[in-house]
Amino acid sequence: MVHRVSGVALTLFLPLHFWALGNALHGEAKLENFLRWSDQPLVKCAEFVLVLLLAAHMAGGLRLLMLEFMDWHSVGDLQKTLLAGAAGASLVVGLLFLLNLL
Amino acid sequence: MNTLKVKIWRGTETGEFQSYEVPRLESQTVLDVVTYVQRRLDPSLAYRFACRVGVCGSCAMSVNGVSRWTCRTHVSKVAQDGSLEIAPLRNLPVIRDLATDMSEFFDKWAKARGQFTGSKTRKDDFAAVNPESKERKRVDAAIECIGCGVCYSSCEVVTWKPDYLGPAALSRAWTLVNDVRDVAQKERLAAVAGDAGCHACHTHLNCTERCPKGISPTAGIAGLKRAILSATLKGEM
Amino acid sequence: MNTRSQVLLWGAQRISAMLLAVCVIVHLITIIYAVRNGLSASEILGRTRGSVAWGGFYALFVMAVAVHAPIGVRNICAEFGWRGRGVDVLMFVLALTLAMWGLRAVWAVVS
Numbered sequence: 001m002v003h004r005v006s007g008v009a010l011t012l013f014l015p016l017h018f019w020a021l022g023n024a025l026h027g028e029a030k031l032e033n034f035l036r037w038s039d040q041p042l043v044k045c046a047e048f049v050l051v052l053l054l055a056a057h058m059a060g061g062l063r064l065l066m067l068e069f070m071d072w073h074s075v076g077d078l079q080k081t082l083l084a085g086a087a088g089a090s091l092v093v094g095l096l097f098l099l100n101l102l
Numbered sequence: 103m104n105t106l107k108v109k110i111w112r113g114t115e116t117g118e119f120q121s122y123e124v125p126r127l128e129s130q131t132v133l134d135v136v137t138y139v140q141r142r143l144d145p146s147l148a149y150r151f152a153c154r155v156g157v158c159g160s161c162a163m164s165v166n167g168v169s170r171w172t173c174r175t176h177v178s179k180v181a182q183d184g185s186l187e188i189a190p191l192r193n194l195p196v197i198r199d200l201a202t203d204m205s206e207f208f209d210k211w212a213k214a215r216g217q218f219t220g221s222k223t224r225k226d227d228f229a230a231v232n233p234e235s236k237e238r239k240r241v242d243a244a245i246e247c248i249g250c251g252v253c254y255s256s257c258e259v260v261t262w263k264p265d266y267l268g269p270a271a272l273s274r275a276w277t278l279v280n281d282v283r284d285v286a287q288k289e290r291l292a293a294v295a296g297d298a299g300c301h302a303c304h305t306h307l308n309c310t311e312r313c314p315k316g317i318s319p320t321a322g323i324a325g326l327k328r329a330i331l332s333a334t335l336k337g338e339m
Numbered sequence: 340m341n342t343r344s345q346v347l348l349w350g351a352q353r354i355s356a357m358l359l360a361v362c363v364i365v366h367l368i369t370i371i372y373a374v375r376n377g378l379s380a381s382e383i384l385g386r387t388r389g390s391v392a393w394g395g396f397y398a399l400f401v402m403a404v405a406v407h408a409p410i411g412v413r414n415i416c417a418e419f420g421w422r423g424r425g426v427d428v429l430m431f432v433l434a435l436t437l438a439m440w441g442l443r444a445v446w447a448v449v450s
Contacts, residue, residue, distance in 0.1 A: 004415055007408070007411050007412075007415075008411075008412065008415065010408070011408040011411070011412060011433075011437075014404065014408070014437060014440075014441070015436070015437070015440055017444075018437075018440040018441050018443065018444040031380040031383070031384070032379065032380035032381070035378050035379065035380055038378075051367070051370060054363060054366075054367065055363075055367060058359070058360060058363045058364070058367075061356050061359070061360060062360055064305055064356075065353065065356060065357065065360070067305045067307075067320065067324060068305065068324040068327055068328070068353070069324070069328065069353075093367055093371070096371050262418050263418065292342060295342045295345070295346050296342040296345045296346065297345050297417060299342075301345060301346065301349045327349070330346055331346060331349070331350045331353075334343060334346045334347060334350070335350070339342070339343055339346065
């Protein structure tokens with residue numbers, strides 16, 4: 001579920017992301033303008049969510065790839081370890097982003 | 103005497119839970135409880151069982167929301183505050199009360215090419231299969247399935263996509279894919295590929311978690327995905 | 340859509356996922372590194388302008404996303420009961436849009 005919601009959200013965000021960077025086509029100043037606009041707290045907050053989503057989607061994706069492509073015989077606790085690892089890794093990335101931001 | 107509050111599904115697709123009080127006994131199984139209700143309280147209750155010892159796979163039901171073999175589930179393990187809620191397996195049409203119609207479940211085994219197709223006759227010598235080979239070990243990991251339907255009933259993908267073949271049928275196909283004597287491999291891979299086949303699996307692992315035999319259909323389904331991809335890239339599909 | 344195409348889509352999604360896993364790790368590290376003292380256009384462009392390595396990396400990243408995202412969205416649509424030619428065409432358009440816009444953005448920061 002997390003994987004789906006984050007996937008769709010990221011897909012929706014991408015065109016915006018590309019548009020913003022495309023601003024650089026019109027010169028450095030235009031991009032700088034956009035970046036200053038993005039300094040607002042609300043936008044920062046949204047960025048944090050996006051980074052978290054990206055990290056979560058990647059971690060969940062790695063879990064899936066490991067399950068599908070490794071020839072495992074007994075899952076046992078492997079699945080739970082993977083899930084916990086995925087959640088943990090994405091949280092760490094999110095926190096790092098926050099810490100650096102502030 | 104200690105009593106157990108038991109709610110049992112009565113009806114078909116539509117119906118309701120009915121409450122019964124059953125004496126609590128030591129080492130009592132959920133199947134014992136259902137049998138008590140049918141023998142002593144309400145003989146019209148429909149349910150299915152045969153061996154009572156975890157061999158036949160016919161007594162699976164949903165107990166407090168989790169699919170299980172009732173014969174091998176002690177009341178002490180699942181009763182919450184002295185109460186039990188017993189329902190028919192999910193994802194299958196209900197015939198009456200606790201008995202489900204499993205024909206679609208088994209039809210999907212056939213659709214997934216769950217039949218062995220050999221090439222030798224009785225005049226040939228035995229096929230020698232090394233028990234230490236990778237293929238034989240993979241077969242071992244999944245061969246003990248008795249078709250109880252617990253995995254099928256626990257699978258969310260089956261709920262969303264009713265034409266999905268499901269964990270049991272795909273796991274069976276996987277054992278045959280690893281059977282070196284079988285000669286219908288291409289047809290089998292084609293039968294289990296695609297959006298209604300193994301590629302629908304989300305690796306939620308509900309089947310693996312619930313299988314009373316400790317089989318992991320998810321592992322087999324992942325194996326099918328790999329086998330199909332390599333067959334497709336080699337142009338065999 | 341026939342089974343063979345479904346399998347190829349599945350394969351393409353997994354292979355792009357493996358590429359993306361590497362790309363996203365690099366991307367996340369870059370993000371965390373870049374926001375240390377706040378973002379500025381000159382800093383970003385200073386890093387990317389004229390750099391063949393960054394240009395190649397982001398181009399690869401964009402192409403992998405353009406493959407990966409529409410297949411995922413298509414699967415979700417299918418499970419919500421929305422499938423068929425219409426969705427497939429739409430997803431193809433989505434893939435092209437992502438690729439073109441993405442490459443345009445890469446060009447913008449590299450050139």
